[in-house]
Structure formats: structure tokens, C-alpha cells
Amino acid sequence: MNTFKIFSFLVLATISVTNAQDIESAKKSIDAEQYEKAKTILKSIIQAKPGNGKATFLLGNIYLKQNIEDSAKIYFQKGLAASEGAKLNYIGLGQIDLDNDNTSAAQANFALATKDIKKKDIEEYIYIAKAYMNANKPDYKAALVSLNKAKLVNSTDANLLMAFGDAYYGDKNQNESYTAYRSAFNTDNTLTRANMQLGVLLKGAKAYTEAVKSFDNVIATNPNYGPVYRELAETYYYWGNNEPKKYNEYIQKALGYYEKYLSMTDYSLTSRMRHADFLILAKDYKALEIEANKMKELDNVNPRILRYLGYSAYENGNIDVAIKSIQDFIANPTNKIIARDYLYLGLAKLKKANNLETKIVDQTIFDAGVADIKKSVEIEISMTNDLSEIGKKLYEQKLYREAAAIYEIAVTNPDSRNFLLDNFYLGNSIYFSNTKKDVVKVDPIALQKADAAFGRVIEASPTTQDAYIYRARTNRLLENDEMMAKYYEEYIRIVTEKGPEEVVKNKNKFIESYNLIAANYAYTDKVKAKEYFNKTLALDPTNQYATESLATLK
Structure with missing residues (x-):
């Protein structure tokens, strides 16, 4: 009987050690972003020992990373009944509460997770921090x-230091983040992610050369660590955007490193989706369409695949597929x-509405597209940065009313990188749409928007001469002669200050300005009217309008 007891104890001890080893193996796979491999390990542990609450907690966390909340919740709730590590699952449920904007419920779950824990335990506090x-x-x-609660118990724990690094990084405290990551790696040099994050900090500071060197050092010590290749890919992407001359070279390196990252993970749907997100950044839409179709083969029902299909179909010219995919x-x-979902849907509708051959616009579809673009900007104001190019294409097609509709959305963001140019083109688009041959009556409300747009350009860039002349022309259409004359005079002043060569280049605009300023003075100040008509004749002695007007004034 004693022999049987000893044998049973040894078996249980062996199982416990094996489970602990498997848990560590799963954690390493999670850290390496090999999620499918980690899920397989954890499911095996749970099958062998259903009472392992830590395994259910880690498995639930993977599902949260993969945005599969239902499966995560099932494992967390199952883990609450476990014989060991059960309380960790309250933390998982707490994160779900946070995701659903229920902070009080999350805090209640976190309190249950830390209730009656041992004095030396810090793991729960670390995982709560990660949930936040x-x-x-x-x-x-x-x-x-x-x-900081965990720090009071054990300030030198490597995993705690690593978590501090992440928290400080998220809180934009770069110095403290660097210190924490460096301390974590010095404490435990198997924490490859801590070493990698030192390079991530350099990438964030746009020190791209140093970041690449840092990542190369990580590869030298652990060439099979997949996430470092993803960081290299992102570094070269940002570097290329900061050095346009090297963009093509760096973007190819970025794409190569991302393929390397995929090969080092498990080509899971999660990895592929992250790759797809990167392809959108890199604007490699042909590769995105290929990746989207591969993902569809893996999981035909995952809704995010429709997003990738929609984006790539739009960029590759398959407009109907783009509209249907994104709408679904x-x-x-x-x-x-x-x-960006609404942005792409709106852009696809604009393209469908615009018949380039006949130059006929389906106004109903076009207006629906504009409405979607407005929704996009309401969700995220920075979407306005993508509208300049769209407006310019419509403008170049002489679809001025349609261009104005896009620019009007673009200028709602004063921090847009194209704010001044967008305002200029908004004003011009409205002006030209009101001077078309088929216009029976001008739109005064629209023209007032044009006047305001030119005003914003002038306020920010007082030497932009064309803003003055187009503002003058706009006020002429509004029959606001006083303001018309004012802006023509300002135009003349600005160009004259730039020197004789600039005046010569703009001779016809000067003649226009002089004649219309003179016409404005014709009934109130004949002396000034004659002065300006004579300025016209000095530039163009045969100008019929000036000659006939002077004769009338006599």
C-alpha cells in the first residue's frame, strides 16, 4: 500500500512538472506570435488536466488577441472552476469588460482575482496591468x-520590468520605458522581446539606422525570433516614408522582412491578417488581394477578410466587388x-458614379459616396489627408461641383497636411462650377464658401497671389464690387512686391485687375477710374475696354 502511495505521488509530481514545462512552452510560443502552436499546446494540457486554470486563462487570452471574444469567454468561465490558477480567469473576464466599456465590472473581476492571494504573488498584478x-x-x-503594487513585493522580477517597459511606452514615457526594458533583459537575457523593444523605441524616435542595428543584434542572438522581422519590416516602411527617394528600395526590404516574419510564425489567420494590414500600409494591393484570397481558403466566414477583399478590389479596379465586400x-x-472602411466604400462609389468616357456622373451614387466619406472623417479626422488626391482628379476632369464636395470635407481638418492647398482648390472648384457655360444662376451660398476658403489661404500664406485674384473674381460673381476691387488691389500689391519679372509674367491678370478696379470707381471716383484705365493702356495700348471706357468717362 505504501509503495502504491509513493508511486501515485511520483506520477502526480511528474504530471505537474510536465504541465509546468508545457505552460512555459506555450508562453514562449505566444511571445513568438505562434498562436496556433500555443493553442494546440494549451488544449492538450486542458484535455490532460481540466483543472489547470492557468492553461484556460492563457488560451482565452490568445482568443482575445485574435478578436474571438466568445471563445475567450468560454475558456475563462471554464477556468473559474479549475482546481489551480482559477482566479487568473477573472482577469480575462475583466479585460472583456474593459473591451465593452464596463470599467466597474472589470475592477470587480480584478478584485476577485487578487482576493486572498499570497503575499509574494505578483503574477496577478502583472496580468491585470496587461489587461489594461x-x-x-x-x-x-x-x-x-x-x-506598482507588484513592485512593492518584488521590484527585480524580469517579467514585471518587461511589463513596466510596455506600460511606460504606452504612456509615452520613453526614458522610463528604455530603463525598464534594459533592466528586464539584463535580469533575464532569455527575454528576447525586452531586447527587441529597445529597437522599437529607436524606431518610434525615427532613429531608423540605430533601430535596424538594434534589431540586427537581436537576430544575432536569436535568429528564429519571428517578431523582430516584423519590427524590421515596419522600420523600413516608416524609413521609406521619411526618405521618399529611397521609398521603393525600403518598401521592398519591408515586404521581404514581413514574409520572413510570416515564415517564422505559423501562417495562422491572425498572422496573415497582420500581414494584410501591413500590405495596406505599403500600398501593395496586388499582394493584398492574393493574401485575402488565401485567408478566404483558411476561413471563409471570418468577416475581416471582406475588408481586405474590398480594399484590394478597389485599388485593383474591381469596383463592384469592392462595394459589395465592404458593404457586407x-x-x-x-x-x-x-x-477606412467607410472611406474605401465612399471612394468605390465615387469611382462607380464617374463615367470617364462620357464624363457623365451618376449623382445619386456620387452623393452616397460623399456621405460615406463624411462618416469616415467623423470617425477619424485624419482621413482628410487622403482626400486631396481624390479631389484633384475630379478637378482635373473639370468636374468642379464634385471636386468641391470632396474638398469641403477635406478642409474640416485644420491640422491636415494639405489644409492650405485643399482650401485653394475648394475655392477654385466652387468658382469654376459657377462659371460654366450651362450655369443659369450662380449659387451665392457656395460662392460665400469659396470666399471663406480663399480667406483661409490668405490668412495662413499672405503672399499666395492667386488666392487674391480668385477671391476678387469670386466677389465679382457675388456682385460685391467693393470687396472685388479690394482683392484686385491686394493682388497687384503682392505681385508688384515680388519684382518686375513677376509683373511681366502676370500681364493679363494685371490688365484684368486694372480694368475691373476702374469699373468699380467709374460712378464714385472718376479720377481714380481714369488712373486705372490708363494703367491698363500702359500695358496694352490697344485694349478696347479701357479705351472705350475712358471715352465714356470724358
Whole structure:
């Protein structure tokens, strides 16, 4: 009987050691972003020992990373009944509460997770901090509060230091973040991610040369660590955007490193989706369409695939597929819609509405597209940065009313990188749409918007001469002769100050300005009217309008 007891104890001990080893193996796979491999390990542990609450917690966390909340919740709830590590699952449920904007419920779950824990335990506080950081709306300050509780117990724990690095990084405290990551790696040099994050900090500071060197050092010590290749890809992408002359060279390097990253992970749907997100940034839409179709083969029902199909179909000219894919994606109430979804849907409708051969615009479809673009900007104001090019294409097609509709949305963001140019083209688009041959009556409300747009250009860039002349022309259409004359005079002043050569280049505009200023004075100040008509004749002695007007004034 004693022999049987000893044998049973040894078996249980062996199982416990094996489970602990498997848990560590799963954690390493999670860190390496090999999520499918980690899921397989954790499911095997749970099958062998259903009472392992830590395994259910880690598995639930993977599902949260993959945005599969239902599966995550099932494992967390199952884990609450486990014989060991059960309380960790309250943390998982707490993160779900945070994702659903229920902070009080999350805090209640976190309190249950830390109730009656041993004095030396810090793992729960670290995971609570991670829940705050990984939530849809991260709260890094709350994460730091939790980490500081753990720090009181053990300030030198490597995983705690690593978590501090993440929290400080999210809280935009770069110096403290660097110190924490460096301390974590010095404490435990197997924490490759801590070493990698030192390069991430350099990437964020746009020190791209140093960041690449840092990542190369990580590869030298651990060439099989997949995430470092993703960071290299992103570094070269940002570097290329900061050095346009090298953009093509760097973007090819970026794409190569991302392929390397995929090969080092498990080509799971999650990895492929992250790759797809990167292809959107890199504007490699042909590769995106290929990737989207591969993902469709893996999981025909995952809704995010519709997003990728929609984006790539638009960029590759398959407009009907783009509209249907994105509309189907948006129609699903469980999907998290982002601003770019509405932007692409709107752009696809604009393209469908615009018949380039006949130059006929389907106004109903076009207006629906404009409405979608407005929704995009309402969700995220920075979407305005993508509208200049769209407006310019319509403008160049002489579709001025349509161009104005796009520019009017673009200028709602005063921080847009194209704000001044967009205002100029907004004013011009409205002006030209009111001077077309088929215009029976001008639109005074629209023209007032044009006047305001030119005013914003002048305020920010007082030497932009064409803003003055177009503002003068706009006020002429508004029959506001006093303001018309004022802006023509300002135009003359600005150009004259730039020197004789600039005046010569703009001779015809000077003649226009002099004649219309003179016409404005014709009934109130004949002396000034004659003065300006004579200025016209000095430039063009045969100018019929000036000659006949002077004769009338006599």
C-alpha cells in the first residue's frame, strides 16, 4: 500500500512538472506570435488536466488577441472552476469588460482575482496591468498602478520590468520605458522581446539606422525570433516614408522582412491578417488581394477578410466587388468598423458614379459616396489627408461641383497636411462650377464658401497671389464690387512686391485687375477710374475696354 502511495505521488509530481514545462512552452510560443502552436499546446494540457486554470486563462487570452471574444469567454468561465490558477480567469473576464466599456465590472473581476492571494504573488498584478494595456481602449496609467503594487513585493522580477517597459511606452514615457526594458533583459537575457523593444523605441524616435542595428543584434542572438522581422519590416516602411527617394528600395526590404516574419510564425489567420494590414500600409494591393484570397481558403466566414477583399478590389479596379465586400462587412453588427472602411466604400462609389468616357456622373451614387466619406472623417479626422488626391482628379476632369464636395470635407481638418492647398482648390472648384457655360444662376451660398476658403489661404500664406485674384473674381460673381476691387488691389500689391519679372509674367491678370478696379470707381471716383484705365493702356495700348471706357468717362 505504501509503495502504491509513493508511486501515485511520483506520477502526480511528474504530471505537474510536465504541465509546468508545457505552460512555459506555450508562453514562449505566444511571445513568438505562434498562436496556433500555443493553442494546440494549451488544449492538450486542458484535455490532460481540466483543472489547470492557468492553461484556460492563457488560451482565452490568445482568443482575445485574435478578436474571438466568445471563445475567450468560454475558456475563462471554464477556468473559474479549475482546481489551480482559477482566479487568473477573472482577469480575462475583466479585460472583456474593459473591451465593452464596463470599467466597474472589470475592477470587480480584478478584485476577485487578487482576493486572498499570497503575499509574494505578483503574477496577478502583472496580468491585470496587461489587461489594461491590451484592452480596446488601453489605460496605461491604470496598468502602472497595478504594476506598482507588484513592485512593492518584488521590484527585480524580469517579467514585471518587461511589463513596466510596455506600460511606460504606452504612456509615452520613453526614458522610463528604455530603463525598464534594459533592466528586464539584463535580469533575464532569455527575454528576447525586452531586447527587441529597445529597437522599437529607436524606431518610434525615427532613429531608423540605430533601430535596424538594434534589431540586427537581436537576430544575432536569436535568429528564429519571428517578431523582430516584423519590427524590421515596419522600420523600413516608416524609413521609406521619411526618405521618399529611397521609398521603393525600403518598401521592398519591408515586404521581404514581413514574409520572413510570416515564415517564422505559423501562417495562422491572425498572422496573415497582420500581414494584410501591413500590405495596406505599403500600398501593395496586388499582394493584398492574393493574401485575402488565401485567408478566404483558411476561413471563409471570418468577416475581416471582406475588408481586405474590398480594399484590394478597389485599388485593383474591381469596383463592384469592392462595394459589395465592404458593404457586407459594415452590415455585420458584430464587426468593429474603422474609418477606412467607410472611406474605401465612399471612394468605390465615387469611382462607380464617374463615367470617364462620357464624363457623365451618376449623382445619386456620387452623393452616397460623399456621405460615406463624411462618416469616415467623423470617425477619424485624419482621413482628410487622403482626400486631396481624390479631389484633384475630379478637378482635373473639370468636374468642379464634385471636386468641391470632396474638398469641403477635406478642409474640416485644420491640422491636415494639405489644409492650405485643399482650401485653394475648394475655392477654385466652387468658382469654376459657377462659371460654366450651362450655369443659369450662380449659387451665392457656395460662392460665400469659396470666399471663406480663399480667406483661409490668405490668412495662413499672405503672399499666395492667386488666392487674391480668385477671391476678387469670386466677389465679382457675388456682385460685391467693393470687396472685388479690394482683392484686385491686394493682388497687384503682392505681385508688384515680388519684382518686375513677376509683373511681366502676370500681364493679363494685371490688365484684368486694372480694368475691373476702374469699373468699380467709374460712378464714385472718376479720377481714380481714369488712373486705372490708363494703367491698363500702359500695358496694352490697344485694349478696347479701357479705351472705350475712358471715352465714356470724358
